[in-house]
Amino acid sequence: MRVSFTVNGRPQEADDVWEGESLLYVLRERLGLPGSKNACEQGECGSCTVRLDGVPVCSCLVAAGQAQDRRVDTVEGLAGEGGELSPIQQAFVDAGAVQCGFCTPGLLVAADELLEHNPSPSDGDIREALSGNLCRCTGYEKILDAVRLAAARTGQAV
Amino acid sequence: MEFLRPASWQEALAAKAEHPSAVPIAGGTDVMVEINFDHRRPDHLLDLNRIGELEEWETGEDTVRLGASVPYSKIMAGLRRELPGLALASHTVASPQIRNRGGVGGNLGTASPAGDAHPALLAGGAAVEAESVRGSRLIPIDDFYTGVKRNALAPDELIRAVHLKKASGPQQFSKVGTRNAMVIAVCAFGIALHPDTRTVRTGIGSAAPTPVRARTAEEFLAAALDEAGLWESRKAVPPAVAKQFAVLVAAAANPIDDVRGTAAYRRHALGVMARRTLGWTWEQYRGHGSEQGSTSCA
Numbered sequence: 001m002r003v004s005f006t007v008n009g010r011p012q013e014a015d016d017v018w019e020g021e022s023l024l025y026v027l028r029e030r031l032g033l034p035g036s037k038n039a040c041e042q043g044e045c046g047s048c049t050v051r052l053d054g055v056p057v058c059s060c061l062v063a064a065g066q067a068q069d070r071r072v073d074t075v076e077g078l079a080g081e082g083g084e085l086s087p088i089q090q091a092f093v094d095a096g097a098v099q100c101g102f103c104t105p106g107l108l109v110a111a112d113e114l115l116e117h118n119p120s121p122s123d124g125d126i127r128e129a130l131s132g133n134l135c136r137c138t139g140y141e142k143i144l145d146a147v148r149l150a151a152a153r154t155g156q157a158v
Numbered sequence: 159m160e161f162l163r164p165a166s167w168q169e170a171l172a173a174k175a176e177h178p179s180a181v182p183i184a185g186g187t188d189v190m191v192e193i194n195f196d197h198r199r200p201d202h203l204l205d206l207n208r209i210g211e212l213e214e215w216e217t218g219e220d221t222v223r224l225g226a227s228v229p230y231s232k233i234m235a236g237l238r239r240e241l242p243g244l245a246l247a248s249h250t251v252a253s254p255q256i257r258n259r260g261g262v263g264g265n266l267g268t269a270s271p272a273g274d275a276h277p278a279l280l281a282g283g284a285a286v287e288a289e290s291v292r293g294s295r296l297i298p299i300d301d302f303y304t305g306v307k308r309n310a311l312a313p314d315e316l317i318r319a320v321h322l323k324k325a326s327g328p329q330q331f332s333k334v335g336t337r338n339a340m341v342i343a344v345c346a347f348g349i350a351l352h353p354d355t356r357t358v359r360t361g362i363g364s365a366a367p368t369p370v371r372a373r374t375a376e377e378f379l380a381a382a383l384d385e386a387g388l389w390e391s392r393k394a395v396p397p398a399v400a401k402q403f404a405v406l407v408a409a410a411a412n413p414i415d416d417v418r419g420t421a422a423y424r425r426h427a428l429g430v431m432a433r434r435t436l437g438w439t440w441e442q443y444r445g446h447g448s449e450q451g452s453t454s455c456a
């Protein structure tokens with residue numbers, strides 16, 4: 001089947017999509033957007049997190065056909081047109097929150113959404129928002145630092 | 159495989175009538191795991207995402223009609239006062255990403271004994287609104303779970319909504335697991351005080367082939383509260399009553415040993431949760447009868 005939806009603001013079309021295929025597979029294998037990672041395919045790890053109509057979801061658990069006519073935002077959409085990093089991306093770099101990097105795209109999408117709705121989150125808010133994202137390298141402290149840093153910087157900028 | 163995308167509820171019912179073996183997919187958080195792992199290859203997937211009314215709820219004077227696909231995150235945010243037990247249970251499901259997609263209709267469709275909505279639905283006295291092209295019916299929650307991962311839906315039926323009375327008293331939900339997020343219940347317990355009818359209802363998860371109520375415990379407690387006039391006096395529940403309630407709740411379970419825990423542990427934990435949640439709800443009832451849905455959760 002054919003699936004058409006908007007990815008990072010651009011209309012996209014994928015052909016020959018198998019009916020049981022996940023949105024994650026379509027993004028990675030058909031649209032050339034490998035930023036969203038495939039680690040568990042069962043919703044446990046969050047490395048495939050994207051936003052579906054603005055809401056963070058595991059793209060491995062969304063059937064591709066369910067994304068028809070909807071808006072999907074992936075980690076590829078965070079950086080600016082010229083490649084300049086978004087505040088949360090820069091904070092991950094500066095705080096040393098990236099080890100192997102496999103969990104990073106999912107965490108960035110989840111953290112970005114948190115800060116959008118809650119610009120100065122408590123530690124509890126951060127933990128809760130990121131509770132669906134596993135880091136196999138277990139660098140959680142630095143990840144929390146990165147979100148706090150991004151929040152502090154954004155707060156200053158306003 | 160065929161991907162059916164009905165644009166309306168009537169179209170969805172027609173599609174289910176035409177293809178009774180079609181697998182409905184709402185949030186996909188159960189269905190997609192099965193497909194990704196080759197555990198299921200249905201001939202038809204029936205997408206419910208385009209049917210807006212399934213993601214809405216209506217609040218009447220005394221009841222809430224909760225659309226089958228309202229995601230847990232919306233229940234937590236929007237129905238904490240009306241359905242405190244279900245809101246607390248929703249908050250313990252998996253992770254934000256899963257709660258943004260999964261909902262009660264899918265939990266009922268899967269009918270796993272470990273589903274977190276079930277103890278709250280049992281305690282709240284829910285009714286499941288099932289519909290097909292043949293018509294609509296309300297299935298009392300007590301008749302809904304028919305076996306391990308089996309429910310009372312006919313092959314051509316879909317769940318339209320769940321009906322629940324607005325809480326007339328405090329409700330609690332408690333769940334035992336190895337961590338705070340992303341955990342399937344080792345066992346779970348829901349309790350709802352219904353001061354309007356002077357009754358107490360309960361629900362037990364993950365400790366029997368289906369979600370079950372602890373009826374003997376409910377009857378014992380209601381009688382004990384009644385006899386001592388505690389609904390009126392709002393005095394403390396005597397420790398002996400709380401203890402016997404816990405014993406009866408543990409006895410109502412029929413758990414097994416599995417990777418998540420032993421039967422003996424489950425029984426023990428259920429007794430502890432029963433005593434604690436009774437304590438919390440009764441304190442709420444005594445202290446501030448109108449304010450429900452505290453966030454405490456064991």
Ligand SMILES: Cc1cc2nc3c(=O)[nH]c(=O)nc-3n(C[C@H](O)[C@H](O)[C@H](O)COP(=O)(O)OP(=O)(O)OC[C@H]3O[C@@H](n4cnc5c(N)ncnc54)[C@H](O)[C@@H]3O)c2cc1C
Binds near residue numbers: 188190206263
């Ligand atoms: C990582 C992970 C963690 C999880 N943790 C928990 C947890 O902590 N607690 C918990 O309870 N569950 C948990 N689950 C299971 C799942 O999220 C829930 O069961 C959820 O409620 C399913 O809802 P859904 O909309 O995603 O269902 P779907 O996957 O879309 O459907 C589930 C079943 O219900 C049927 N169905 C869906 N809607 C309807 C309808 N309207 N009418 C008839 N049938 C219907 C489907 O055909 C299917 O059989 C977890 C799942 C994952 C992947």
Ligand code: FES
Binds near residue numbers: 037047061
């Ligand atoms: S790949 Fe989707 S949650 Fe792990």
Ligand code: FES
Binds near residue numbers: 102134139
């Ligand atoms: S940095 Fe390696 S998994 Fe998180």
